[in-house]
Amino acid sequence: MMKRNRKANGIRSASAKLVVAALAIAMLAGCSGKPKSDDSSGKPFPKLQLLYNISESHKLIAETLQQMWKKELGIQVDLANVEWKTYLKSLQSLDYQIARAGWIGDYPDPNTFLDMFVTDGGNNQTGWSNAEYDRLIKTAAMEGDADERMKMFHDAEEILMKEMPIMPIYFYVNKNLVKDFVKGMHFNMRDLHILKYVYLEKNGKVLPPQEQVFHFNLSAEPETLDPGLMTGSVEFTISTQIFEGLVQYDPDTLEPIPGMAESWEVNDEHTEFVFHLRRNAKWTNGDPVTAGDFVYSWKRVLEPETTAEYAYQLFYIKNAKKYYDKEISDFSQVGLKAVDDFTLKVTLDSPTHFWLDLLAFHTLMPVNKKCVEKFNDKWTRPENIVTNGPFKLTEWKPKSKLVMTKNPGYYDAANVRLSKLVAYSVEDNITAVSMFEAGQSYWVNTIPLPYAEKYMNDPQAKKTDFLAVYYYRFNTTKEPLNDPRVRRALNLAINKDELVKFVTKSGEKTATTFVPHMHMKDYEPPQGEDYNPEEARRLLREAGYAVKTGK
C-alpha cells in the first residue's frame, strides 16, 4: 500500500507542476489576446473507453493516461480491464476504442514492426488502411538494395505516425536480477540468454566443475520442449540451451555466428544460401548432425499435421507455403536440398535480408528423426529426448523444475563451464524475487513493479533496451477515433517523460515513433511528435470538438 501511495503522489505532484505551467501558458495566451483553451464552440467530445488486460502495471499506466487526457483535453476515459483471452478477442474483433498493446520484434529490422499495420494484416487490429503504406511495405520486402529498403521503411513509418492508428509510448527495458558471482551473462535486445557462456566465480576464483551449478527461474512451465512447436520466450530459453540451429546468435549483438553450419555462402540477390555443416557436431545419441536432419526437421514443421504455429517462418523458402497449403505434395519442389551429408542448399522466394537471423530461432532448430519417430508425442521426455546443444535435458518435473547437464559430446564442450542448469518454473514473480534474495536462484528475468525502487540502483539489477515497444491501439473504424486529428491530439496530450519517470520507473526510453530504432543502425526513424498540449487542443478544435479543460 505504501508504495502505491507514493507512486500516486509522484504523479500528483508532477501534475501540480504541470497545472502551474499550463496556467502560466494560459495567462500568457490571455495577454496576447489569443482564444482561451476552454473554448466551448463545437460539439462535445464523447466519452471513451480504454481496454487493457489485467495487470498492475498496465493499470497504473492507463490511470495516468486517463488523468492526462482529462487535464489537458477535458476528455473522459473509462478504464475497462479484462482477462487475457477476452482482451485478445476484443482486439481481433475491433470491439474496443483504445487498447494497450506491446510488440516484441522477431529480429532487429523495421519490417518485424511495420508489417503489422498493412491492410487486413492479422496483427493490424486497428481497422486502419493506407494504400501507400501497404505499397511501401510490400516493395521493401522485395527490395534488394539495403539503403533503398530502409528509406522505404522510413517513409512508411512517417505515414504511420502522421495517421497514428497506434500511439507509441515507450520502448521496453529488460530488467534482470543477477548475483554478482555469476559471470559471462550477456544482456541483449532480445533478452535472450545463452548460458553456455556463463560460469560462477567466487572470491576471484572460478568454481570447480562440481560447483558450477546455475539455478534460475523460468517464470512459467514450458508449454512444450519441441522446438518446432514452441511459441514463447520461456520455451525459447530452454531450447537455446539444449538445441542448436544452423547459426546461433552472438550473445551481445545477436548477429548470426556459425552454429551447426561452420560457414555459408549467399548469392548477391540474397535468395540462395549454401550451408557447410561442421563435421564434428553430434546428437546426444552419438549420430552426426547432417544436412538431412535439417531437411527432415523443416519438412516436419511444414507438415500441417505437426501443428507448428510458427510454420510461417519457413514460408520464405521457395514453394514452402504451397507445400504447407497442400497445393503441391512433392517436397522436392520446395527450395531445400541436402546436397550431401554436410551441405545444405536453401532457395528463397525473394530476397530476405533477415533470413540468417531466423535460422537461430527455435522453429528452425533441428530435431532428431529417429527419436521423434520412435517416441512420437513423448519424444521430449528426459528419458527419450535426443538433442544437439551445449546442455542436455536430464530431468523435467512439470510445474516444478527442469534440470540440464553439460553435454560432453557438444563440439565446443571444452569451453562450456557450467556443469548443470536448474530451471525453476515458478510463476509468481514476487516468489521469484524472494528465491533470488534467499539465494536459491541466481537469476530472475524480471523485476516486478513493487521491487522497482528497491533495485533502482542495485548493481545486481541489469537493465538493457529491449527490442520491443509499449503502445496503444486506436480503433480507427469508429467515431471519434476515425479522425487522425483526434488520434494525434490524444498522443500530443500525453507527457511520456513523466510517465516513465513516475510510473514505470525503470529507465524506459519514451517513444515518439513506433520502431525501436536504437537497435537498427542503418535505420533512420521519422520525426515523431513530442508532448504539446496546446497543439493537441488545437487539433481537437479543428476536428470540430469543444475543448473543456476545466481550467
Place this chain on the structure above:
Amino acid sequence: MLRYVARRLLTAIPVLWIIVTITFFMMRLAPGGPFSRERVMPAEVQKMIEERYHLDEPLVKQYFRYMGNLLRGDLGPSFRYKDRSVNEIIAAGLPTTLQLGSLALLFALLVGIPAGCLAAFRQNSAVDYAAMSFSMVGVSVPNFVVLSTLIYFFAVKLKILTVSGWGRWDQMICPVVALGLMYSAYIARLSRAGMLEVIRQDFIRTARAKGLPERLVIMGAAILTGSLIIETISGVPGIGREFVNSALNRDYTLTIGTVILYSGFLIIFNLAVDIVYAFLDPRIVYE
C-alpha cells in the same frame, strides 16, 4: 446401508454428466480459444491447427467425440501443454495436492482441537481469550498474506526454510501452515463450543445438532483440494492451480478434467457426511 451407498454412487453419474456437459459448452462460450495469441497466426496456419484439434467441427460433434473418449477414460490432450495428456497432468499433480491438503488438515486438527479444548477448560480465562483472538485472526487473515509473511521471515530473512518447491520438509512447512491455519482457527472455535456442551452435561447431541460433523467433513473436502493461490505462490506442482489457470488459458480439456476431479471430490465427501450422520444419529436410517 450398502444399497444406499450404491444408489448414491449411481446417481452421481448423471450429476457428473450434467456438470461435464455444462462445462464443455460454457468453455466454448468464453471469448478466445486455446490458440488465440497476441501474435496472430496467418489464417492458413490457424485453419490447419483448428482442423488438427477438431475445433473446426460443429460443436455437437466435438461434444460427442469428447464424451466418447471420456467413457474410455481418456481426458484428451492438453491444448496448452502439448507434450502431455490431461490424464498425465492430473496424475502428476493430484498426489501433491492431496499431500499438501492432508498435511494442512493434520496441522489444523493438531493445533485446532487442543487449542479449542484448552480454551473450553479455562473458559473466560486469559488462555481462552488468547486462543479465541488467535483464531479470530486466523479466520480473517487471507492465507496468501500468511504465506507471504512466513516466506519473508523464515525463508528470505532467516533462511531456515525454502521459498518454493515441494518434497522436502523445509519446502513444505510454509504452504502447509498457511493453508492449515485458517482451518485450525475454525476447528478451535468448533471444538471449544463442543467441549463446553460436554462440560455442561448436555451431551454431544447438541453439538451434532449444530452440524459439527458436517462442517468438519466439508472442511476436509475444501482443505484436501488445496488452493490455487498457495500452490502458485509456493511453486507447489499440484493440480489446484490448474483449476483456474486452465480456464484462463482456454485449455478446454484440462478444465473439464479438473472440474470432473473436483465434482467427484464433492460428491464423495457429501456422501461421507451422510454416512457419518447415520453412524452418529440412531434416528437416521437409510433404506
